[in-house]
Amino acid sequence: xxxxxxxxxxxxxxxxxxxxxxxxxxxxxxxxxxxxxxxxxxxxxxxxxxxxxxxxxxxxxxxxxxxxxxxxxxxxxxxxxxxxxxxxxxxxxxxxxxxxxxxxx
Numbered sequence: 426x427x428x429x430x431x432x433x434x435x436x437x438x439x440x441x442x443x444x445x446x447x448x449x450x451x452x453x454x455x456x457x458x459x460x461x462x463x464x465x466x467x468x469x470x471x472x473x474x475x476x477x478x479x480x481x482x483x484x485x486x487x488x489x490x491x492x493x494x495x496x497x498x499x500x501x502x503x504x505x506x507x508x509x510x511x512x513x514x515x516x517x518x519x520x521x522x523x524x525x526x527x528x529x530x
Contacts, residue, residue, distance in 0.1 A: 426474055430467050437463030 437459055445455035 426471075430471060433467060434463055 440462065441455040441459040444450040444458050445452050
C-alpha cells in the first residue's frame with residue numbers, strides 16, 4: 426500500500442518539477458500540481474485504506490477497557506499487580522473493620 430503511494434508521490438514531484446522548469450510554467454503552478462494532484466489524493470486514499478486498522482485498534486482498546494472494568498467490579502486484582510495491588514495488602518477476603526459489640530445479659 427505504501428509502495429504505491431511513494432511511487433505516485435515520486436511521479437507527482439517529477440510533474441511539479443517539470444511544471445516549475447518549463448518556460449511557460451510557474452512555481453505556483455508546480456505547487457498547485459503537487460498539492461491537488463499528489464498530496465490530497467494520496468492522503469485521502471491512505472486515510473480510507475487505514476480505516477479497518479483504526480477500527481481494529483479501537484475495538485481492541487475498548488475490549489481491554491471493558492475487561493479492566495469487569496475485574497474492578499469483581500473486586501479481583503489484576504494478575505500482574507501482585508500482592509501490592511490489593512487494598513488490604515493480602516489475597517484474603519477482608520473482614521469487618523470493627524468487631525461487633527456484644528451486649529451483657
